[in-house]
Amino acid sequence: MGFPSCPLTFRMENERLTTRDVRMRGFAERVDVEVVTDFLAGCARDLPSESVGLLACVGRVLAEEVRAEVDVPGFARSAMDGYAVRGEDTFGASEYDPLRLTLVGESMPGHPFAGTVGAGQAVRIMTGAPVPEGADAVVMAEVCEEDGDTLRLADAVAPHKHVGVPGEDIRVGTTVLTAGRRLRPQDAGLLSSIGVAEIACVRQPRVQLVITGDELLPPGTRPEGPRIADSNSVVLGALAERDGGVLLPHVILPDRPEVIADLLGTAPADVLLVSGGSSVGIEDHAPRLVAELGRLDFHGVSMRPSSPAGIGRLPAVDGTAERFVFLLPGNPVSCLCAYEFFAGPTLRRLGGRSSAWPHRRIRLPLARKITSAIGRTDYVRVAIEEGRVVPIATSGASILSSTVRAAGAVIVPRELEGMPEGAQVDVVLYDDEVPG
Numbered sequence: 001m002g003f004p005s006c007p008l009t010f011r012m013e014n015e016r017l018t019t020r021d022v023r024m025r026g027f028a029e030r031v032d033v034e035v036v037t038d039f040l041a042g043c044a045r046d047l048p049s050e051s052v053g054l055l056a057c058v059g060r061v062l063a064e065e066v067r068a069e070v071d072v073p074g075f076a077r078s079a080m081d082g083y084a085v086r087g088e089d090t091f092g093a094s095e096y097d098p099l100r101l102t103l104v105g106e107s108m109p110g111h112p113f114a115g116t117v118g119a120g121q122a123v124r125i126m127t128g129a130p131v132p133e134g135a136d137a138v139v140m141a142e143v144c145e146e147d148g149d150t151l152r153l154a155d156a157v158a159p160h161k162h163v164g165v166p167g168e169d170i171r172v173g174t175t176v177l178t179a180g181r182r183l184r185p186q187d188a189g190l191l192s193s194i195g196v197a198e199i200a201c202v203r204q205p206r207v208q209l210v211i212t213g214d215e216l217l218p219p220g221t222r223p224e225g226p227r228i229a230d231s232n233s234v235v236l237g238a239l240a241e242r243d244g245g246v247l248l249p250h251v252i253l254p255d256r257p258e259v260i261a262d263l264l265g266t267a268p269a270d271v272l273l274v275s276g277g278s279s280v281g282i283e284d285h286a287p288r289l290v291a292e293l294g295r296l297d298f299h300g301v302s303m304r305p306s307s308p309a310g311i312g313r314l315p316a317v318d319g320t321a322e323r324f325v326f327l328l329p330g331n332p333v334s335c336l337c338a339y340e341f342f343a344g345p346t347l348r349r350l351g352g353r354s355s356a357w358p359h360r361r362i363r364l365p366l367a368r369k370i371t372s373a374i375g376r377t378d379y380v381r382v383a384i385e386e387g388r389v390v391p392i393a394t395s396g397a398s399i400l401s402s403t404v405r406a407a408g409a410v411i412v413p414r415e416l417e418g419m420p421e422g423a424q425v426d427v428v429l430y431d432d433e434v435p436g
């Protein structure tokens with residue numbers, strides 16, 4: 001099996017990192033976060049396009065540019081409720097010297113006036129209705145008075161006034177939206193206005209959650225004795241949907257290699273997110289299985305938390321290209337962190353979006369120093385208190401509540417051994433709103 005899309009240097013790296021069984025021996029070396037993210041950026045491409053109905057296209061990514069095949073509007077239309085006239089007929093009309101025109105009919109939206117407006121004539125017209133042949137301006141209703149067939153006009157109107165010309169909104173032949181655009185509500189409206197009902201969008205990545213662990217109870221189950229409720233699938237599912245993924249039904253698997261191998265081998269997903277069993281314990285089967293079934297590109301990353309994360313690819317199955325597999329440590333904070341660093345950017349990229357983190361960021365001073373280590377990337381949960389960034393004391397990757405208390409995270413890059421009190425730092429915010 002081949003993976004032609006990936007650079008040779010990475011394949012060599014992979015050979016070196018995966019030929020050993022690391023179980024119960026630990027990682028001899030860990031790879032830098034940037035090496036993994038650069039690798040993923042080099043591998044992940046837009047998925048093929050699919051046709052999406054107009055009413056479902058908002059938020060989707062356009063796969064091809066869209067050109068208008070029609071003018072909008074397709075006819076000269078009135079921008080006012082009033083009367084369609086020949087502008088030159090009205091010159092000289094004023095409040096003191098009103099002009100009289102003959103009312104010859106009306107033009108309503110969808111019901112145009114069939115005749116021609118001649119000299120000295122007017123047609124009652126509503127906003128959006130076609131301006132009839134012969135007329136070149138619309139005079140506002142407010143300055144007119146009807147008296148039977150006669151229209152009294154207390155103001156002049158220049159030719160072209162209050163008339164929208166064909167194509168004033170969209171000209172036939174113009175490119176209205178370019179490939180790669182994430183469609184907004186108004187984009188969908190515009191597509192509708194040019195008569196487009198089906199849109200070629202980048203297919204959304206299909207995501208298979210592979211939740212492993214003998215100790216796990218289904219999400220939301222009250223924990224009992226040594227058994228805990230699976231929380232990772234709940235977090236991962238929401239994150240994957242945030243990033244444009246479509247979830248396949250998920251299952252909780254026991255720590256049995258043949259069961260895990262079966263799902264890894266057959267899941268018709270573009271991305272598999274394996275939770276748990278990614279490390280070096282005797283029950284940690286996933287890295288070896290990925291290496292056997294496909295390719296384990298990386299295992300062990302120089303970061304905290306999430307150092308036992310792994311990244312690989314599995315061969316295509318029906319309807320997929322090569323499948324990305326992310327081995328996410330079971331500890332809930334590690335799981336979330338490894339998702340954000342590696343899986344999230346890949347999912348977004350596959351779906352045609354930017355791989356950049358989608359979070360808002362805010363720059364504020366640190367209330368207390370953060371210690372880290374050179375060569376390691378840290379994901380530090382922080383609170384924001386009185387405009388200052390407070391690192392949350394616990395560093396335990398098993399403490400999910402730390403991410404609930406946190407407003408966001410500060411990422412300490414590998415070239416720093418920490419950040420001093422008072423330093424201005426970027427906080428990656430969990431919420432869209434900046435905390436008050």
Ligand code: AMP
Pocket residue numbers: 211212213215216228229230231232233275276277278279281328329330331332398
């Ligand atoms: P593992 O990565 O399988 O060694 O698991 C590390 C820790 O995370 C253990 O304490 C597991 O019980 C816990 N854990 C594993 N999977 C989950 C999950 N789906 N939800 C919550 N905790 C988990």
Ligand code: MG
Pocket residue numbers: 212213214255276277283330
């Ligand atoms: Mg486990």
